Amino acid sequence: GDDALAVIGLSLAYRVRGRDREVLHDVTFRVRRGEAYGLVGESGCGKSTVALAALAYLPRNGKIKAGRISIAGREVSSLAADDLRAMRARTVSMVYQDPSRALNPSLTIGRQVSEAFELAGASRPDAYAQALDMLRRVRIAAPERVMTCYPHQLSGGMQQRVVIAMALASKPALLILDEPTTGLDATVEAEVLDLVAKLREESGTAVLFISHNLAVIGRMCSRVGVLYAGRLVEEGSTEDVFGAPRHPYTVGLLRCLPKAGRSKDTERLDTIAGALPPLGAAVAGCVFAARCRLADDRCRRETPPPHRFGAEHGPQMARCHYHEQAGSLPRAGSDPVL
Ligand code: ATP
Numbered sequence: 001g002d003d004a005l006a007v008i009g010l011s012l013a014y015r016v017r018g019r020d021r022e023v024l025h026d027v028t029f030r031v032r033r034g035e036a037y038g039l040v041g042e043s044g045c046g047k048s049t050v051a052l053a054a055l056a057y058l059p060r061n062g063k064i065k066a067g068r069i070s071i072a073g074r075e076v077s078s079l080a081a082d083d084l085r086a087m088r089a090r091t092v093s094m095v096y097q098d099p100s101r102a103l104n105p106s107l108t109i110g111r112q113v114s115e116a117f118e119l120a121g122a123s124r125p126d127a128y129a130q131a132l133d134m135l136r137r138v139r140i141a142a143p144e145r146v147m148t149c150y151p152h153q154l155s156g157g158m159q160q161r162v163v164i165a166m167a168l169a170s171k172p173a174l175l176i177l178d179e180p181t182t183g184l185d186a187t188v189e190a191e192v193l194d195l196v197a198k199l200r201e202e203s204g205t206a207v208l209f210i211s212h213n214l215a216v217i218g219r220m221c222s223r224v225g226v227l228y229a230g231r232l233v234e235e236g237s238t239e240d241v242f243g244a245p246r247h248p249y250t251v252g253l254l255r256c257l258p259k260a261g262r263s264k265d266t267e268r269l270d271t272i273a274g275a276l277p278p279l280g281a282a283v284a285g286c287v288f289a290a291r292c293r294l295a296d297d298r299c300r301r302e303t304p305p306p307h308r309f310g311a312e313h314g315p316q317m318a319r320c321h322y323h324e325q326a327g328s329l330p331r332a333g334s335d336p337v338l
């Protein structure tokens with residue numbers, strides 16, 4: 001296992017009112033060591049579910065139906081409780097959208113960051129010194145003072161830097177960031193993203209970067225996977241997928257990209273006409289057919305296999321019967337779909 005993360009044929013369901021609703025269908029991707037991989041797709045497509053499954057943090061009603069997940073060569077589902085705890089403390093870290101969720105409101109920043117270093121194996125006095133140093137690395141001004149603060153005394157941007165500092169304490173092989181900058185204003189977001197990019201270069205940590213924001217993924221990641229209704233519909237180098245998309249859904253997402261300067265709440269990718277199929281609905285043929293301008297009877301009947309081809313910057317995959325035409329879809333204009 002040379003990959004930081006390998007998700008192979010993952011199918012997963014949430015049990016709701018006695019019925020299994022499948023949310024991930026045969027999802028396969030790998031994040032190589034030291035690589036930054038982006039996972040994009042609109043709200044509800046299953047991005048966070050992938051991250052939670054990787055860390056074995058699924059809610060009680062979440063069940064893996066098929067497939068497997070390995071982190072740094074070790075299969076997550078086969079780990080005993082102790083090994084799982086050790087893996088979460090040393091090998092993989094996760095940063096969520098809301099930093100206050102990751103911080104304990106009743107402990108000082110100094111105690112919490114030190115604790116992260118203790119969990120990674122440092123002695124108490126060493127942990128304090130390392131915590132202070134890490135706060136400097138995430139560019140927190142006056143770190144001695146911040147060490148004595150409680151979370152509520154810090155801004156959202158500062159809190160997220162603290163969470164990133166804690167996540168990096170163990171020098172993890174893999175860092176999972178799930179919409180880490182969504183609650184932050186644009187300037188602070190740019191600073192936090194620069195910080196993650198710089199720390200990644202320094203430490204060689206692999207990153208799984210989850211976002212609905214394609215601009216952010218384009219800036220941060222060398223490869224990208226596009227998730228639609230729990231299926232990986234396209235994958236490849238960021239340059240190829242964004243420059244020459246081969247799935248009509250990716251084409252639609254790229255055309256929804258906001259113009260620079262628009263306010264945050266119009267950045268949501270909700271401008272592709274139609275909606276995700278209801279959770280757990282049985283779908284014949286291509287899952288995107290109902291929203292796709294290229295779709296014909298074949299698409300509504302036959303599930304497209306993953307078509308693979310060599311693109312300019314590495315292998316690319318698209319699950320579309322008409323992947324050759326997808327990139328040259330005419331602009332929608334007043335057309336209701338795409
Ligand atoms: P967002 O961009 O809004 O964060 P997401 O891509 O991360 O969305 P998930 O949170 O993975 O999506 O959710 C995938 C689907 O599973 C959604 O339809 C969601 O409502 C559903 N879901 C999530 N958690 C549960 C749960 N515990 N029980 C039942 N359904 C759930």
Ligand code: MG
Nearest residue numbers: 047048049178
């Ligand atoms: Mg999510």
